[in-house]
Amino acid sequence: MLLDVKGLTIEAGGGRPILRDVALSVARGEVVGLVGESGSGKSTIARAVLRLLPQNAAARGEVLVEGADVLTMDAAALRSLRASQVAMIYQDPRSSLNPVRRIGDFLTERMVHTLGRTRKEARVRALELLAAVGMREPELRMRQYPHELSGGMLQRVVIAAALAAEPALLLADEATSALDVTTQADTLALLRAIQAERELGMLFITHDLHLAAAYCDRIYVLYAGTVVESRPAEALFADPRHPYTAGLLACTPELGDPRPIRPIPGRPPSLDDAFDGCPFAPRCAMAGTACEERRPVPVAVAGGVAACHLIEEGAPAC
Numbered sequence: 064m065l066l067d068v069k070g071l072t073i074e075a076g077g078g079r080p081i082l083r084d085v086a087l088s089v090a091r092g093e094v095v096g097l098v099g100e101s102g103s104g105k106s107t108i109a110r111a112v113l114r115l116l117p118q119n120a121a122a123r124g125e126v127l128v129e130g131a132d133v134l135t136m137d138a139a140a141l142r143s144l145r146a147s148q149v150a151m152i153y154q155d156p157r158s159s160l161n162p163v164r165r166i167g168d169f170l171t172e173r174m175v176h177t178l179g180r181t182r183k184e185a186r187v188r189a190l191e192l193l194a195a196v197g198m199r200e201p202e203l204r205m206r207q208y209p210h211e212l213s214g215g216m217l218q219r220v221v222i223a224a225a226l227a228a229e230p231a232l233l234l235a236d237e238a239t240s241a242l243d244v245t246t247q248a249d250t251l252a253l254l255r256a257i258q259a260e261r262e263l264g265m266l267f268i269t270h271d272l273h274l275a276a277a278y279c280d281r282i283y284v285l286y287a288g289t290v291v292e293s294r295p296a297e298a299l300f301a302d303p304r305h306p307y308t309a310g311l312l313a314c315t316p317e318l319g320d321p322r323p324i325r326p327i328p329g330r331p332p333s334l335d336d337a338f339d340g341c342p343f344a345p346r347c348a349m350a351g352t353a354c355e356e357r358r359p360v361p362v363a364v365a366g367g368v369a370a371c372h373l374i375e376e377g378a379p380a381c
């Protein structure tokens with residue numbers, strides 16, 4: 064397995080849990096969606112894969128990349144992981160680029176410093192990469208500054224940079240959320256084409272379950288730092304088994320869907336809320352006594368798992 068996260072628990076200062084017992088995997092050539100509301104812990108999972116955790120955070124469990132545990136690897140292995148095995152693409156390309164450095168410098172400097180290429184080799188490779196991400200006039204782009212390029216073009220530059228070391232795993236953290244709809248569609252198609260051509264594994268992080276269902280092979284739904292359902296995208300979309308997944312789909316209908324929007328009542332718990340039962344119970348219309356008292360464990364459902372007492376008890380979840 065390319066990425067295999069097992070029992071990952073991360074606590075912030077004071078033992079406040081950000082993630083609880085998360086299990087997640089990405090195979091080579093697979094696009095895996097990680098979906099959840101703001102604050103559910105999506106970015107923390109991506110950061111754990113690169114061991115870029117906040118100073119005050121304590122992590123338990125395993126984060127295996129091609130079999131090596133990122134949480135315990137030595138500094139040299141961690142440098143190599145970050146330089147060549149795993150690449151991260153963030154929401155705002157401007158946050159990755161220095162506004163006073165040319166695009167060409169951005170692309171070549173990292174190749175010279177972390178991959179040991181000569182300046183000449185790095186330049187040739189940068190031009191190839193710009194062409195690979197569909198940038199016209201790559202020579203001109205190399206000489207330009209970030210403010211001269213649109214958001215969509217800058218995200219292509221960032222994708223080109225991510226590919227420089229030929230990583231096996233891409234972490235795309237809301238990589239298209241800041242782009243307008245047309246540019247978003249182009250960038251999504253580009254990422255999918257690159258992923259398929261190079262057989263990359265991709266962890267695609269988004270708050271948009273409809274987008275994930277259309278884009279990904281498999282999906283993990285995260286709620287309050289816990290995976291509540293993980294299944295093939297098609298099955299999860301057609302027949303959600305966890306009440307939270309069903310609620311997410313019902314509150315963001317697609318265009319033309321005649322059903323009324325049904326918002327999920329209440330708000331996700333904050334890190335300071337302590338509870339023994341299911342974290343979704345306070346917002347779940349079907350919650351019973353067991354849901355208030357005990358945390359559900361993941362049980363097998365068609366094609367994957369869901370953590371819900373109602374399923375454990377054999378009742379249709381939603």
Ligand SMILES: Nc1ncnc2c1ncn2[C@@H]1O[C@H](COP(=O)(O)OP(=O)(O)OP(=O)(O)O)[C@@H](O)[C@H]1O
Pocket residue numbers: 075076081099100101102103104105106107108117118119120270334
């Ligand atoms: N250093 C830290 N100390 C305390 N709490 C933290 C720290 N870093 C993150 N958190 C908390 O952990 C939770 C998960 O944050 P994370 O950024 O992973 O969520 P997310 O699902 O990616 O949200 P968003 O979609 O808004 O980026 C949030 O409640 C956040 O406030």
